[in-house]
Amino acid sequence: MPPTVGLPHFLILAALLLVLGLFAILTRKNAIAVLMGVELVLNSANINFVAFSRYGGINLSGQMASIFIIVIAAAEAAVALAIVLNIYRVFQSVNVAKVNTLRD
Amino acid sequence: MSAFDIFFYLFALITGVSAMMAVLVKNIVYAAFALLFTFLGVAGIYVLLNADFLAVTQIMVYVGGILVLMVFGVMLTNRVTDINIKAGASSRIPAALLVVVLGAVLGYVALTTKWTTHEDAPWNNTQQWSSNVHDRIEKAEHKTTNDKSKGSVGTSEELGKLMLTDHLLPFEVISVLLLVALVGAAMLARKHPQNDGSNLTTERS
Numbered sequence: 001m002p003p004t005v006g007l008p009h010f011l012i013l014a015a016l017l018l019v020l021g022l023f024a025i026l027t028r029k030n031a032i033a034v035l036m037g038v039e040l041v042l043n044s045a046n047i048n049f050v051a052f053s054r055y056g057g058i059n060l061s062g063q064m065a066s067i068f069i070i071v072i073a074a075a076e077a078a079v080a081l082a083i084v085l086n087i088y089r090v091f092q093s094v095n096v097a098k099v100n101t102l103r104d
Numbered sequence: 105m106s107a108f109d110i111f112f113y114l115f116a117l118i119t120g121v122s123a124m125m126a127v128l129v130k131n132i133v134y135a136a137f138a139l140l141f142t143f144l145g146v147a148g149i150y151v152l153l154n155a156d157f158l159a160v161t162q163i164m165v166y167v168g169g170i171l172v173l174m175v176f177g178v179m180l181t182n183r184v185t186d187i188n189i190k191a192g193a194s195s196r197i198p199a200a201l202l203v204v205v206l207g208a209v210l211g212y213v214a215l216t217t218k219w220t221t222h223e224d225a226p227w228n229n230t231q232q233w234s235s236n237v238h239d240r241i242e243k244a245e246h247k248t249t250n251d252k253s254k255g256s257v258g259t260s261e262e263l264g265k266l267m268l269t270d271h272l273l274p275f276e277v278i279s280v281l282l283l284v285a286l287v288g289a290a291m292l293a294r295k296h297p298q299n300d301g302s303n304l305t306t307e308r309s
Contacts, residue, residue: 005112008214013116013149015210017123017142019203024127026199032177036126036139039170043146046162054153056219060262063155064271067263070158070165071278075285077170081177082292088181 010051017044031084031094035077042073112152119145132182136175143167157260 017040024037046066053062088094122141129135143166150159267275 004106005109007219009112009116010149010153011214012211013119015207015214016120017146018210019207020123020127022206023199023203026202027196028127030132032174032181033132033135035174035177036135039139039166039174040123040126040142043143043166047146047149050150050153050155050158053155060259060266063158063259063263064266064274066155066158067161067267068274068278070161071282074165074170075282077173078289079285079292081173082289084177085180085293093183094181 007051007055010047010055014044014047014051017041017047029095029097031087031096031099032081034096035080035084038080039073039077042069045069108152111148115145115148115152118142119149132178133175136171136178139174140167140171143171154259156258157263 021037021040021044024040025034028034028037046069049062049065049069051062052058053060053066056062084094087099091098119142122138122145125138126135126142129138143162146166147159147162150156150162
């Protein structure tokens with residue numbers, strides 16, 4: 001039987017989301033799927049901050065950091081999707097392997 | 105197994121399974137909807153961690169803003185007639201290896217570090233929550249008269265106070281950041297009015 005839920009449980013959940021997001025960034029070939037991975041990584045950092053805010057004695061600073069991270073994630077998602085739309089206009093595809101005209 | 109434990113495992117299950125589906129499923133529309141459930145699970149985790157304002161903000165901003173934006177992106181760029189090329193399967197093994205090793209290291213650190221935890225839930229003595237300058241001054245001068253020790257108090261008031269006292273600079277900077285991102289995204293995503301010789305097919309805008 002697992003022990004009472006405490007700080008390590010939340011940290012392990014955040015670590016799981018981190019590695020899943022990292023796997024999505026490394027592996028997926030659709031640019032929007034890569035952005036989904038980035039959002040997963042940001043969510044994992046958020047869970048870490050809020051868990052330490054609750055358990056680690058830093059009062060509400062963790063939740064403040066989380067608010068700022070949510071705002072930054074929103075701004076970054078908007079700009080990244082605008083870039084992806086432009087890539088689609090030029091290359092007619094969002095496959096990250098095809099966006100390689102700066103090479104060779 | 106208290107109710108807290110049961111709810112934690114429930115939300116962790118929702119989050120974990122949805123995140124795995126968002127990462128592994130081929131159809132990107134299904135991945136976007138799995139991401140929706142991931143965000144909802146994370147909002148539930150925030151509620152368990154006494155972050156009520158943050159949970160609602162998460163739902164409003166992530167689900168109602170970012171996810172909607174991503175579904176827009178998916179719908180505008182999804183070519184249904186594309187044959188799903190089975191490329192990229194060879195790069196999965198090194199990525200999976202790296203990811204498993206990283207996850208193991210993080211899990212080991214999480215489990216074996218002796219965290220100094222403060223186990224008592226702060227909803228009974230919310231005066232402990234606040235650490236902003238104003239309240240510290242009041243505490244030092246023994247002038248605190250608010251008796252918040254009955255029942256649970258939400259975090260919104262305290263977060264608002266902190267935002268405008270201790271965290272004022274990040275607050276202002278992030279307002280400028282949002283303005284820049286707004287203008288930038290709108291400028292990047294507009295239809296370019298002139299035809300500059302590339303093979304963009306632009307109608308008259």
